[in-house]
Amino acid sequence: MERAEQLFVETVSASLENKSVSWKEPLTLNEWQRIFYLAESHHVLPMVYETVFRCDAVKKTMQKESRNLLQFYKRMTMNLVMLQTIKTQEYLELVQFLQKKGIWMLTVKGIICRELYPKPDYRISGDEDILVDKTQFEKCHKALLEFGMKPVKKGINIGTEYEVSYMKSGSPLYIEVHKSLFSPESEVYGDFNRFFMRSAENPARILVEGTEIFTLDYTEHLFYLICHAYKHFLHSGFGMRQVCDIIMYSNMYGEKINWQLLLGWSREIHGEFFAAALFKIGKKYLIFDEKKACFPEEWRKIKVDESLLLRDILDAGVYGYEGRERRHSSNLTLNEVSRQWNGERKNPVLQTIFPSLKSMKNEFAFLKKIPFLLPAAWLIRILRYEKEMRKNAHKNVTDALKIGNQRIELMRKYKIIE
Structure with a gap:
């Protein structure tokens, strides 16, 4: 560094x-x-x-430019904290409203993680995530409309989407309502949903400013935080905030976590070395307390070089959005992981240019209704890349390929792929 x-x-x-x-x-x-x-x-x-x-x-x-810079970020900090405070209060009002309407839901990440921090609203969130059983989705949708929320995408078919985003006019509150925690269409992490099929049966409860919020069981929630970071790692990366959430959650609820079960689940998704590296970063650079977290010896003895993952985290930004080339590199990484995990023999280059119908549905919603238009979606996708290449010669594409190949090697280091 x-x-x-x-x-x-x-x-x-x-x-x-x-x-x-x-x-x-x-x-x-x-x-x-x-x-x-x-x-x-x-x-x-x-x-x-x-x-x-x-x-x-x-x-x-004393330098004028430095002092001006510090003043600028002071103002920005104050604005972000005030905005987060408003969002927190409005979300708590929404939770109370939905509970009165008889909506059974689990809140994940967001406010659950913020409560782990010394100053909760200094840990900002872009949105709040709600998990609702698909049988209650329509009822939840109607209740949200009554509360003043509206789907972000106009004309969306809530019956076919696995998640729907909502906003409220004149409010900073933004929520995502999920039928499942991961896109079932994903050939890479759609299978992660199987770990959370019975989450509603044994929820944890936390109290936030007098409002009781139901969330995932402690072991499931930590695993979900790891899986969520892992999903973004398989795409184009994730940032320090996600690492902090995992470490703070482990420190707070470590004695309630079934670490042996967590390790078994991590192995099932080829993620044990990835997760071990996260905890090692937490211990070496942050405040992860192995004793406080009841971190067992079987986890501690996993030998892994955390520095490679830390480098990738610092380069990635919050969800791997740091740079267009890095975002585009996810086409390579996801296709290679899919090819190996699913035992496919497809040419990785052709698979990157012509993805499967299942994965293309995430990018082109019309394919969910009209799947035979897949070749048209491929053409649109190719034309987009061609437009980008004309803007920045072929440097962006070359850099994306370079980053993608480097990150594939990184995944091999952590034994995610061979």
Whole structure:
């Protein structure tokens, strides 16, 4: 890691304990810019700013550009925290409303993770995720409309979608209602849903500002957080916020987690070395406490080099969205994982250019109703890439191929594929 990246990781770690960093000497403008750039791309800006603004390095900063930069991020932090506070309150009102309507639902990630942090609303969330049984989906949809929420996509067929996003006019609240936690159409992680088929039978409960929220069982929720990060890793990557969630959850609920079951599940999805690397990052760079989390010896003895995963995390941003080339590289990584996990003999290059109908349905909704238009969807997809190539010569495509191949090698390192 470069110095600014080390400082960034240090601020994230300090924020998890509501501490300030103890930097004595002023930082350069480039270092401050890099730290805050990383904080933004990993969606942890309020957490980072809160840890640095009282330190001597800030007090001793005399350079006008640096001071202006710090003031800019102070204002941004205040705005983000106020916005998150509003979203939290509105979500709690929604939960109460849906419960009164008799909607049985589980909340995952989002507010459940925020409650693990010393200052919950400094851990910002883009949305809230709700898991609803498909038999209650229509009832839930009507209740959401009554509450003032509307589907983000107009004309959407809620009967065929596995998740539907909703927004409320004049409100920052954004929710995703899921029939399943992962897209059943995915040839790579659609099978992950089998671990959560009976989640409603033994839910955990947490109290947030007087509102009782039902969520996944402790072991299932930690596994879901790992699976969610894993899904994005198989695409184009994930960020530090996801690592923090996993570590904070483990520290808080470790004694209630069936670690042996978690290890077995991780092995079933070829993810034990990936998960072990996450915990090693947590121990080495963050505040993962093996004793507090009741982390067993069988997990501790897994030998893995966490530095490779940490490098990928820092480069990726919150959901692997750091750079168009990285996002496009997911076509290579997903196709290679699918080819190996499903025992396919397809040419990986042709599979990248002409994906299967099942995977194309995620990108082209019309294929769910008119599957025979798959060749048209392929053509649209190819024309999009051609348009991008004309914009930036073929550099973007070349870089995407390079990143994709590098990340395939990384997956081999963690024994996800052979």
